[in-house]
Amino acid sequence: xxxxLLQNSKDFVVKVGSSLVTKDGEGLDHAAxxxxxxxxxxxxxxxxxxxxxxxxxxxxxxxxxxxDKRPVEVHELQAAAAVGQMGLIQTYERCFAEHGLHxxxxxxxxxxxxxxxxxxxxxxxxxxxxxxxxxxxxxxxDTVVTDEIKxxxxxxxxxxxxxxxxxxxLVLLTDQQGLFTADPRKDSNAAFINFExxxxxxxxxxxxxxxxxxxxGGMLTKILAAKRAAHAGVHTIIASGLEKDVLLRLSAGxxxxxxxxxxxxxxxxxxxxxxxxxxxxxxxxxxxGAINALQSDGKSLLAIGVKKVLGSFERxxxxxxxxxxxxxxxxxIVNYNAQETNRIKGHASQNIGEILGYVDEPELIxxxxxxxx
Numbered sequence: 001x002x003x004x005l006l007q008n009s010k011d012f013v014v015k016v017g018s019s020l021v022t023k024d025g026e027g028l029d030h031a032a033x034x035x036x037x038x039x040x041x042x043x044x045x046x047x048x049x050x051x052x053x054x055x056x057x058x059x060x061x062x063x064x065x066x067x068d069k070r071p072v073e074v075h076e077l078q079a080a081a082a083v084g085q086m087g088l089i090q091t092y093e094r095c096f097a098e099h100g101l102h103x104x105x106x107x108x109x110x111x112x113x114x115x116x117x118x119x120x121x122x123x124x125x126x127x128x129x130x131x132x133x134x135x136x137x138x139x140x141x142d143t144v145v146t147d148e149i150k151x152x153x154x155x156x157x158x159x160x161x162x163x164x165x166x167x168x169x170l171v172l173l174t175d176q177q178g179l180f181t182a183d184p185r186k187d188s189n190a191a192f193i194n195f196e197x198x199x200x201x202x203x204x205x206x207x208x209x210x211x212x213x214x215x216x217g218g219m220l221t222k223i224l225a226a227k228r229a230a231h232a233g234v235h236t237i238i239a240s241g242l243e244k245d246v247l248l249r250l251s252a253g254x255x256x257x258x259x260x261x262x263x264x265x266x267x268x269x270x271x272x273x274x275x276x277x278x279x280x281x282x283x284x285x286x287x288x289g290a291i292n293a294l295q296s297d298g299k300s301l302l303a304i305g306v307k308k309v310l311g312s313f314e315r316x317x318x319x320x321x322x323x324x325x326x327x328x329x330x331x332x333i334v335n336y337n338a339q340e341t342n343r344i345k346g347h348a349s350q351n352i353g354e355i356l357g358y359v360d361e362p363e364l365i366x367x368x369x370x371x372x373x
Contacts, residue, residue, distance in 0.1 A: 013165070195260075199231075290306070295372060
């Protein structure tokens with residue numbers, strides 16, 4: 001492959017990290033944001049639809065509040081985000097206005113994408129904004145988020161938005177050239193990776209942790225985001241946002257950065273929603289026969305194939321299906337709560353009525369409500 005995965009793509013999500021939109025934590029880099037706005041505006045006027053996921057609110061808030069170090073207390077992070085988000089959006093709105101385009105602030109939490117109604121509402125709203133040629137500027141809602149519901153980094157958020165909107169490509173812009181076989185800042189023998197398959201476990205072994213004191217992400221989060229996006233058939237590009245006109249050149253076909261190709265076709269929307277749950281409400285340990293029925297035969301999950309029930313969940317919750325070693329194989333919407341499931345596990349479907357006194361569904365998870373991982 002010698003050309004950019006972005007060439008001929010009609011829609012994509014682009015994420016810019018804190019290191020790109022701020023001056024090493026010293027507030028926003030207005031010249032950089034102006035450059036992003038110019039590139040995105042050009043592509044939108046050429047007929048492309050682009051969603052921007054932007055970090056930088058906490059860093060801008062730190063600067064406005066006179067803080068030198070990123071706080072660790074949740075309430076201080078939330079305060080910094082609330083203050084900084086104002087400056088971030090004001091700057092984007094002003095820069096895009098120079099090109100005759102409006103922007104829209106969209107703040108999301110994990111709960112917004114777990115709840116089916118909120119998930120669909122977010123999708124419809126974003127689609128309407130794109131149809132109106134408004135640029136959605138998305139960030140995690142740090143002001144209200146907690147550790148239990150947070151995405152953790154905007155790379156993950158960007159992947160989930162890419163899957164939500166069923167775009168062709170996810171572009172993760174960073175202050176590094178792309179992915180190397182080792183950290184080039186520490187290893188002079190590190191080789192650059194131009195093209196690879198998203199989800200290749202070797203990539204995760206190569207990646208290092210967070211790259212700066214300002215942001216929360218690093219190459220590992222980008223690789224994991226690419227893996228998540230690939231499940232829904234979305235390709236990922238990791239490239240340097242410091243490259244001049246990087247988005248325009250990628251769109252024109254220039255193979256800048258690391259291109260991670262998805263080998264999967266796009267999922268049915270409901271199954272994509274299931275796959276994108278960052279957390280599940282419980283776990284079902286399956287026997288080998290049940291695993292084979294799911295993976296090879298495309299069957300529903302029956303109670304007889306469940307060896308153990310973990311966690312507390314209700315009917316309609318999303319649960320993970322795991323093997324005896326704890327590896328997640330699938331996830332789906334369960335038809336019985338944890339207590340009921342525990343009582344009928346290991347039993348044939350025709351015995352459910354006798355055990356519980358009623359039968360809601362013969363399957364524990366119907367194949368239409370189940371997705372393989």
